[in-house]
Amino acid sequence: MHDTQLVMYDEDFRKILAVTQRLVKDANAKGVFVVDRNGQLISEAGEMRGIDTTSLASLTAGCIAATGGLAKIVGEEEFPVHFHQGQRDNLHITLIAGRIILVVVFDERSSLGLVRLRVKKAGSQLARVFEEIQKKSDQGRGAGTPFAEITDEDIDNLFSV
């Protein structure tokens, strides 16, 4: 069976946001982004307001997918940590629990060592939150969402313009 639907409630989102915001401070990062492996942005924090986060999420997922494919070719399960060094800004990308991608953007105010250290802690916190989300989903808490009530008319109205 393929991946189950990801349903995130406000309480889950607040927990994820708290971890994300703390990581920005602890790692002296410019920005931190949590992205679903399928390319959906889940949470963001930091000073990088206004950047195209939708594209960032999609490309990050593409990057993780491509290197995951490469890993399998050389006999590895995954390459869970990626580091991209730029002239000013650097990207640290970590795959967490095989499902969530944590992206940290940092510049000379921080260092790779510090980011690695802080990401480790934040990563395990995020893994726990997503484990809870998964449990809720498995227990069927997603059932009875507003979508159970949508009518064909609701759907058609989306396309009426």
Next chain:
Amino acid sequence: MSFINYSSREINCKIVYYGPGLCGKTTNLQYIYNKTNPDLKGKMISLATETERTLFFDFLPLALGQIRGFKTRFHLYTVPGQVFYDASRKLILKGVDGVVFVADSQVERMEANIESLDNLRQNLGEQGYDLDKISCVVQYNKRDLPNAADLDEMKRLLNPKAIPDFEACATLGKGVFETLKAVARGVLRDLKQMSR
């Protein structure tokens, strides 16, 4: 795999345009991008070769409006159609909610269409999906060309189960939005079923 976010009251779904090389998948997305209100679309990303062949994927985020207070967003992806990019195609199908199979109507591309459809079925299967169960529509593109194959013959070969299908000429935009609407409608109906 759709993503329902109660915090931002959003629902995100992934639609993949699949089909043989040069059938017009990227052209579909480009037309949608050009004709969509700037408030409703994000930036279109094309990871392409120097000769503008899709190397990894094209990506276009699109907002369709609200259903019961939830913003519906669709992420449209294309795959690289060329046969040797199969590893990339498999990756892009991960987490898909709906598929548009774009067929090239030119007679000489019929074999490539069939091969690509078989490849879609197999790659979906590897990801745990069944082509007969996932929301899918067929688009017969390039109907304007003089060497276009007979439509009934194409339907027989590519759409034996008579799922929703559309004639199109993506360069002129004919059939492009009809195709998109049909697959989006199918995805939302699936979501409704899953929520029950």
